[in-house]
Amino acid sequence: MNSLIIVISVALILGILYMIFRVGTLVSIAKGRKKETRVEPDNSIHAVLFVVFMIVSLVGFFWYSYANFDRYHLPIASEHGVRTDGLFWITMTVTVIAFVLISIVMFVFVYKYQYQEGKRAKFYPDNHYLELTWTIVPAIVLTILIITGLRAWNDITSPASESAEVIEVIGQQFAWTARYPGKDNQLGAYDYKLIDAINEFGLDLGRDKNTYDDFKSLELHLPVNKEILLKIRAKDVLHSVFLPHFRVKMDAVPGMPTQFKFKATKTTEQMRTETGNPNFNYELACTEICGRGHFSMKMNVIVEDEESYNRWKASQESWLKQNPDYLDKVPAELKEAAMIKAGLQEATGSVAAVQE
Amino acid sequence: MATTDIHIHHDTHHDDHAHEHHEGNFWTNYIFSQDHKVIAKQFLITGIFWALIGGVLSVIFRIQLGFPDADLSWLKPVLGGWINVDAVTQKGSLDPEFYLALVTMHGTIMVFFVLTAGLSGTFSNFLIPLQIGARDMASGFMNMLSYWFFFLASVLMFISLFLETGPAGGGWTIYPPLSALPQAISGSGMGMTLWLISMALFIVSQLLGGVNYITTVINMRTRGMSFTRMPLTIWSFFFTAIIGLLSFPVLFAAALLLIFDRSFGTSFYLSDIFIGGEALAHEGGSPILFQHLFWFLGHPEVYIVLLPALGISSEIIATNSRKPIFGYKAMIGSMLFIAILSFVVWAHHMFVTGMNPFLGSVFMLLTLIIAVPSAVKIFNYVTTLWKGNIRFTSGMLFSIGMVSFFLTGGITGIFLGNAAIDIQLHDTYFVVAHFHLVMGSASFFGMLAGIYHWFPKMFGRMMDERLGAVHFWLSFVGVYMVFFPMHYIGIAGFPRRYYSFTNFQTFDGWADLNTFVSVAAIFTLGAQFIFLFNFFYSMFRGRQASANPWFSNTLEWTTPPLPGHGNWPGEIPSVYRWPYDYSKPGAADDFIPQNIPYSETPESNLPHENELIKLETSNGEGAIIIEGKH
Numbered sequence: 001m002n003s004l005i006i007v008i009s010v011a012l013i014l015g016i017l018y019m020i021f022r023v024g025t026l027v028s029i030a031k032g033r034k035k036e037t038r039v040e041p042d043n044s045i046h047a048v049l050f051v052v053f054m055i056v057s058l059v060g061f062f063w064y065s066y067a068n069f070d071r072y073h074l075p076i077a078s079e080h081g082v083r084t085d086g087l088f089w090i091t092m093t094v095t096v097i098a099f100v101l102i103s104i105v106m107f108v109f110v111y112k113y114q115y116q117e118g119k120r121a122k123f124y125p126d127n128h129y130l131e132l133t134w135t136i137v138p139a140i141v142l143t144i145l146i147i148t149g150l151r152a153w154n155d156i157t158s159p160a161s162e163s164a165e166v167i168e169v170i171g172q173q174f175a176w177t178a179r180y181p182g183k184d185n186q187l188g189a190y191d192y193k194l195i196d197a198i199n200e201f202g203l204d205l206g207r208d209k210n211t212y213d214d215f216k217s218l219e220l221h222l223p224v225n226k227e228i229l230l231k232i233r234a235k236d237v238l239h240s241v242f243l244p245h246f247r248v249k250m251d252a253v254p255g256m257p258t259q260f261k262f263k264a265t266k267t268t269e270q271m272r273t274e275t276g277n278p279n280f281n282y283e284l285a286c287t288e289i290c291g292r293g294h295f296s297m298k299m300n301v302i303v304e305d306e307e308s309y310n311r312w313k314a315s316q317e318s319w320l321k322q323n324p325d326y327l328d329k330v331p332a333e334l335k336e337a338a339m340i341k342a343g344l345q346e347a348t349g350s351v352a353a354v355q356e
Numbered sequence: 357m358a359t360t361d362i363h364i365h366h367d368t369h370h371d372d373h374a375h376e377h378h379e380g381n382f383w384t385n386y387i388f389s390q391d392h393k394v395i396a397k398q399f400l401i402t403g404i405f406w407a408l409i410g411g412v413l414s415v416i417f418r419i420q421l422g423f424p425d426a427d428l429s430w431l432k433p434v435l436g437g438w439i440n441v442d443a444v445t446q447k448g449s450l451d452p453e454f455y456l457a458l459v460t461m462h463g464t465i466m467v468f469f470v471l472t473a474g475l476s477g478t479f480s481n482f483l484i485p486l487q488i489g490a491r492d493m494a495s496g497f498m499n500m501l502s503y504w505f506f507f508l509a510s511v512l513m514f515i516s517l518f519l520e521t522g523p524a525g526g527g528w529t530i531y532p533p534l535s536a537l538p539q540a541i542s543g544s545g546m547g548m549t550l551w552l553i554s555m556a557l558f559i560v561s562q563l564l565g566g567v568n569y570i571t572t573v574i575n576m577r578t579r580g581m582s583f584t585r586m587p588l589t590i591w592s593f594f595f596t597a598i599i600g601l602l603s604f605p606v607l608f609a610a611a612l613l614l615i616f617d618r619s620f621g622t623s624f625y626l627s628d629i630f631i632g633g634e635a636l637a638h639e640g641g642s643p644i645l646f647q648h649l650f651w652f653l654g655h656p657e658v659y660i661v662l663l664p665a666l667g668i669s670s671e672i673i674a675t676n677s678r679k680p681i682f683g684y685k686a687m688i689g690s691m692l693f694i695a696i697l698s699f700v701v702w703a704h705h706m707f708v709t710g711m712n713p714f715l716g717s718v719f720m721l722l723t724l725i726i727a728v729p730s731a732v733k734i735f736n737y738v739t740t741l742w743k744g745n746i747r748f749t750s751g752m753l754f755s756i757g758m759v760s761f762f763l764t765g766g767i768t769g770i771f772l773g774n775a776a777i778d779i780q781l782h783d784t785y786f787v788v789a790h791f792h793l794v795m796g797s798a799s800f801f802g803m804l805a806g807i808y809h810w811f812p813k814m815f816g817r818m819m820d821e822r823l824g825a826v827h828f829w830l831s832f833v834g835v836y837m838v839f840f841p842m843h844y845i846g847i848a849g850f851p852r853r854y855y856s857f858t859n860f861q862t863f864d865g866w867a868d869l870n871t872f873v874s875v876a877a878i879f880t881l882g883a884q885f886i887f888l889f890n891f892f893y894s895m896f897r898g899r900q901a902s903a904n905p906w907f908s909n910t911l912e913w914t915t916p917p918l919p920g921h922g923n924w925p926g927e928i929p930s931v932y933r934w935p936y937d938y939s940k941p942g943a944a945d946d947f948i949p950q951n952i953p954y955s956e957t958p959e960s961n962l963p964h965e966n967e968l969i970k971l972e973t974s975n976g977e978g979a980i981i982i983e984g985k986h
Contacts, residue, residue: 099764242849
């Protein structure tokens with residue numbers, strides 16, 4: 001019944017609109033059109049509307065951008081983020097100035113030079129000086145923007161330092177996992193063919209001793225003010241690591257490990273104070289379409305001072321310790337060393353050194 | 357700067373013999389027609405059909421995004437199993453995989469079927485012979501094939517919308533491995549297969565058309581129509597066709613390799629994949645390869661979409677300002693540079709893919725260079741308006757709107773082309789705002805402007821100007837209301853292709869703006885129905901048009917109001933001047949069509965034009981033509 005009423009109402013409204021249109025057409029035919037004018041009688045309405053549009057949109061743009069700044073500007077929590085955001089706002093200043101000027105000129109021209117009966121336009125086909133000017137000036141401005149951008153880009157993408165904290169982030173449908181290198185500070189090798197329901201990393205326990213003490217985390221813990229090198233990979237399809245507050249983004253590609261280095265400058269606690277939100281958490285989001293769960297691949301990120309971070313690291317159990325069945329994969333002669341390295345067994349003086 | 361070109365003119369048009377009287381039947385006249393005007397209308401109607409579908413798809417997914425708590429079970433009669441009804445709350449919501457399929461198909465349809473085929477296919481076909489003074493295209497048969505391949509491609513793409521496993525769902529960019537593995541998303545099954553076949557046919561259509569456009573422009577211009585007397589529309593279609601010819605085959609290659617990976621066990625794009633509980637055998641391939649191949653077409657493609665709109669707007673703005681387009685040669689030069697540069701900037705879509713950062717530097721440099729010719733074009737449009745005598749026809753309104761969108765959208769490109777800034781903005785709604793304004797809406801408005809402007813020549817009747825004005829203002833404001841808020845959401849980091857934003861505290865503060873955008877989108881789609889009514893109604897009951905209702909200079913307006921097969925009933929007019937003699941000082945009227953000899957306008961000739969009068973008296977054979985300024 002309801003849908004019938006809606007359908008009839010819509011049909012009625014459309015019918016009325018059609019009537020208005022037909023009446024309007026017939027009236028203008030009855031009035032007759034003066035052959036001398038080549039322009040609609042309401043031509044000037046548009047000139048006025050463009051000016052109104054210009055004013056309303058420019059005022060609206062500035063007001064909204066200013067009033068809502070804190071909504072769209074995420075606080076910056078990394079070192080390079082300060083730089084890239086700086087570039088963003090410089091570009092914004094330059095482009096907004098150009099945009100406002102050109103818009104105003106265009107809409108003012110549209111208003112000022114609306115059709116006037118008996119008036120002739122100006123035959124002005126070209127002006128080479130003007131063309132040269134407005135080719136060269138934008139070229140110079142853009143060159144400056146390019147150069148500053150290039151310098152930032154080169155610094156951001158340059159190799160990480162030797163002492164960087166290496167952490168692996170793995171994307172899959174539809175979750176992120178982190179793998180830490182453990183006490184030896186070396187991430188163990190992996191092979192995708194070894195992945196199974198338990199060995200989600202594909203740890204190559206048979207061939208790399210560094211795998212023994214790697215541990216898994218479902219939260220990304222990061223030390224503040226220390227260079228971090230994220231090693232990024234994906235298991236199934238393309239994903240992308242996006243840490244919005246840190247201005248970090250890098251695709252996770254199956255078959256091609258990628259990386260991104262950065263330094264976090266604010267702990268989670270500091271951000272909670274800064275935003276006034278005690279429940280604030282940094283988050284990692286996926287930004288490469290990866291299937292039905294693309295929008296829900298969230299990983300919490302916790303930034304803490306170096307001491308807390310080290311304590312957290314030390315308290316984590318290695319993957320091998322949590323899955324001792326996989327000791328079978330370790331070569332027999334290395335089993336004891338593996339157990340020690342994984343924390344399954346205390347080192348005794350008689351056992352050969354674990355460090356390799 | 358005058359360049360002098362001296363050549364012997366030979367009368368090369370032998371068209372009168374080619375078109376003897378042949379009656380034809382309904383099928384050869386209206387269905388499998390080889391007349392460029394009929395083919396143009398076929399492209400137009402198909403393009404409008406697809407635009408409607410593409411728009412409806414976007415409204416469906418915007419309803420989900422803008423009203424995430426709403427019950428969408430009322431869509432079940434249309435979308436069936438794609439609406440999941442929660443067993444407990446009885447709340448209906450869009451299936452997340454179908455959401456991605458909608459986004460994918462919206463992009464594919466709009467970019468390829470509407471703004472490439474619908475825009476280039478319509479106007480290149482319609483205008484090239486009419487504006488250069490030819491009876492038809494170089495090959496009417498190839499032209500006909502180009503439409504019917506497009507039709508076939510359309511049928512397949514349309515069918516894919518109704519598959520049980522859904523249409524392709526990997527984004528319009530269809531990156532593997534997602535698009536290569538049916539187990540990764542259901543749309544990568546038959547939906548993706550149909551997408552690939554459809555696109556292969558589509559590419560064939562584009563190549564057939566493109567070859568025709570280029571050949572016709574080079575070979576079939578009428579007497580006196582030198583390259584520098586061609587309207588800017590033709591220049592834009594010419595460059596567009598060249599770009600297409602060079603870049604579409606690369607997409608074909610990318611698609612072919614994807615077909616191999618999907619169906620024949622190859623590993624061009626696949627390596628080290630563990631999915632659905634098994635490690636796949638593919639090794640050695642790289643998803644980055646696909647991205648390079650795709651974007652090698654993908655970037656020129658956006659200029660294929662944009663250049664015709666720029667050409668159309670140049671013509672319409674000049675005509676309706678009653679002024680020459682400012683900087684005609686600079687406009688050609690900037691289109692040429694855009695065309696060339698478009699081939700060397702593709703990897704700015706790939707800054708954060710993990711490719712070598714050095715490549716990022718190279719592509720950033722080249723990308724920011726391409727902003728210069730684009731800026732020149734905007735300045736030239738604005739200067740064309742200066743001291744004009746502006747008539748706000750519907751075509752003019754949409755052309756001005758196009759310039760506005762091109763400016764706004766182009767500005768945000770400067771951010772995205774800078775790799776360091778792009779780190780934060782890539783794959784966010786900032787990108788969505790950028791391309792919808794600079795490419796989507798600008799080209800769409802260019803297309804609409806062209807339809808309003810050339811409707812009288814296509815159908816012999818006028819569209820209603822008041823409805824056109826209402827359509828413009830609702831659409832212009834509507835488009836800005838849809839896409840401008842997306843800039844803010846994007847700066848805040850909100851990622852693209854997200855079904856909802858409530859899973860992350862970082863992104864969940866944007867409910868109000870998302871709802872606003874969705875409402876604006878529904879409203880703007882609604883406004884398009886005004887156009888649809890106007891278009892079809894006027895076709896049958898519009899006011900009869902005169903031959904030249906806009907008092908324009910170009911050759912198409914010298915045909916009868918509804919040109920028949922062969923375009924001109926008698927001789928094809930010869931051309932004596934460039935198309936922009938508007939408001940010439942001393943002239944009787946404020947326009948002088950291209951086919952009026954200088955000998956007939958002594959009162960307004962510039963000095964060098966008086967020299968050219970001598971050449972007009974010869975019968976054309978063996979005359980020495982010196983091309984100076986125009």
